[in-house]
Amino acid sequence: MVKVEGTLEELKALFLEGAKGEAKKQAKAAGKKAVRKTVKKAKRAPSAYNRYMKKKLAQLKKAHPKTSHTVLFKRAAKSWKSSADRKRSMK
Numbered sequence: 001m002v003k004v005e006g007t008l009e010e011l012k013a014l015f016l017e018g019a020k021g022e023a024k025k026q027a028k029a030a031g032k033k034a035v036r037k038t039v040k041k042a043k044r045a046p047s048a049y050n051r052y053m054k055k056k057l058a059q060l061k062k063a064h065p066k067t068s069h070t071v072l073f074k075r076a077a078k079s080w081k082s083s084a085d086r087k088r089s090m091k
Contacts, residue, residue: 048089052080
């Protein structure tokens with residue numbers, strides 16, 4: 001039997017560290033990475049700006065295939081300011 005000294009919080013932290021290490025060792029032994037459980041969030045619908053940019057960027061890339069993405073994105077964003085889609089979304 002081993003005598004352990006420390007506060008309850010310190011002992012909890014040590015226990016949790018050990019448990020995480022064991023899970024990783026077991027997963028590694030099985031040939032898999034340790035998997036973290038994540039909470040999946042519901043995706044939001046794309047905004048009018050997102051929809052416009054996707055459509056406009058595709059048009060610009062088709063018309064100017066050799067131009068960089070950065071330049072085309074700036075053009076599309078600039079055209080959003082005077083877009084009818086923007087005016088409709090602001091109502």
